[in-house]
Amino acid sequence: MTGPLILAVPSKGRLQENAQAFFARAGLNFVRANGAREYRGAIADLPDVEIAYLSASDIAGQLASGAAHLGVTGEDLIREQIPDAAGRVKLLQPLGFGYADVVVAAPKAWIDVRTMADLDDVAADMQRRHGRRLRVATKYLNLTRGFFAWTEPGGGRARTSVSNYRIVESLGATEGAPAAGAADVVVDITTTGATLAANALKVLDDGVILRSQAQLVASLGADWSVATRAAARTILTRIAAEVRARSIREVRARFDAGVERVLIDVAARFDARAPFGPPGPGAPLVLHAPKKALFPLVEALAAAGAGTVTVATLEDVFEPNPPLVASLFDAIGGK
Numbered sequence: 001m002t003g004p005l006i007l008a009v010p011s012k013g014r015l016q017e018n019a020q021a022f023f024a025r026a027g028l029n030f031v032r033a034n035g036a037r038e039y040r041g042a043i044a045d046l047p048d049v050e051i052a053y054l055s056a057s058d059i060a061g062q063l064a065s066g067a068a069h070l071g072v073t074g075e076d077l078i079r080e081q082i083p084d085a086a087g088r089v090k091l092l093q094p095l096g097f098g099y100a101d102v103v104v105a106a107p108k109a110w111i112d113v114r115t116m117a118d119l120d121d122v123a124a125d126m127q128r129r130h131g132r133r134l135r136v137a138t139k140y141l142n143l144t145r146g147f148f149a150w151t152e153p154g155g156g157r158a159r160t161s162v163s164n165y166r167i168v169e170s171l172g173a174t175e176g177a178p179a180a181g182a183a184d185v186v187v188d189i190t191t192t193g194a195t196l197a198a199n200a201l202k203v204l205d206d207g208v209i210l211r212s213q214a215q216l217v218a219s220l221g222a223d224w225s226v227a228t229r230a231a232a233r234t235i236l237t238r239i240a241a242e243v244r245a246r247s248i249r250e251v252r253a254r255f256d257a258g259v260e261r262v263l264i265d266v267a268a269r270f271d272a273r274a275p276f277g278p279p280g281p282g283a284p285l286v287l288h289a290p291k292k293a294l295f296p297l298v299e300a301l302a303a304a305g306a307g308t309v310t311v312a313t314l315e316d317v318f319e320p321n322p323p324l325v326a327s328l329f330d331a332i333g334g335k
């Protein structure tokens, strides 16, 4: 007997609501028989899937170990907790929420310290004059070590490192550590910058370690049985259809003549495609166009002789072999 596909989703915190809404938009509705405190659940019409509600941090661990097949969590947690991430997980899809930068921040009062190279000078100085190492408060131990060992000061080409530092592990309220005298600088996530500002800290110019957002992640080491592969295909097909629909608009316009030339032109200039091919006589041309090039496209259609042009939002766009599905099966092998 093989088990169900385990889909790990955040049970609390900043990612929880957005993750739930993301799956719901793709027609994947979570059901929990015993209310919000139950940490196992299901998807309405998918019997081979079990939802595991976990903290964002635990999700990274479960994906790494193969205990979960698919999951939603922050890229910061993946990079921090899974040193050999490429061999264990595959980031399938950035989700457009949970944006946070992992940054190196120093007290604003250190006016001469703007870059990692400046920080290295401070660290060397501390060592020389006071015989102690620069203290860095963080919960991102691995990201910090990696970045401090290998950084590009001032965005230049030369690589230097910050040595003479030690990490003071922090489990929360990290930005308070310098004022409390527990550390000199911090490495933490920031979104609005409000917490850094409130604690009189500034991000170093070249101190952004990672720009993170929530990701849909697949585990490479999970038990990918025939049944779990089929369930994953269903889930990813629905997600791909929703993601594709959200990124485009449907544009309709009718041309009395020359529609083939219009098609070639709008494909080249606006990446607009005709998913159903050229229209028959008298029928409107149907285009799928990236949202960002919409109005220039409408103007070009009008200039090419279209009369009325309509623009519509689509719910789902199911395409054969969506890249999202292909990227999972490329990563886990087989079909």
Ligand SMILES: Nc1ncnc2c1ncn2[C@@H]1O[C@H](COP(=O)(O)OP(=O)(O)OP(=O)(O)O)[C@@H](O)[C@H]1O
Residues within 6 Å of the ligand: 012, 013, 014, 015, 056, 057, 073, 074, 075, 076, 077, 098, 099, 100, 189, 190, 191, 192, 212, 213, 214
């Ligand atoms: N402003 C933000 N602050 C913190 N995390 C954010 C923010 N924006 C997005 N995230 C993402 O959400 C993830 C989980 O953060 P969250 O605060 O929900 O949980 P946590 O800090 O790990 O645990 P706790 O619930 O104990 O605070 C982060 O690792 C990050 O990927």
Ligand SMILES: O=P(O)(O)OC[C@H]1O[C@H](OP(=O)(O)OP(=O)(O)O)[C@H](O)[C@@H]1O
Residues within 6 Å of the ligand: 171, 172, 173, 174, 175, 188, 189, 190, 191, 192, 193, 194, 195, 196
């Ligand atoms: O740049 P900002 O928008 O101010 O957000 C950043 C803050 O949010 C997070 O803390 P959280 O509220 O999750 O508390 P935690 O430290 O307990 O995780 C993070 O650790 C920062 O402290």
Ligand SMILES: [Mg+2]
Residues within 6 Å of the ligand: none
């Ligand atoms: Mg938090």
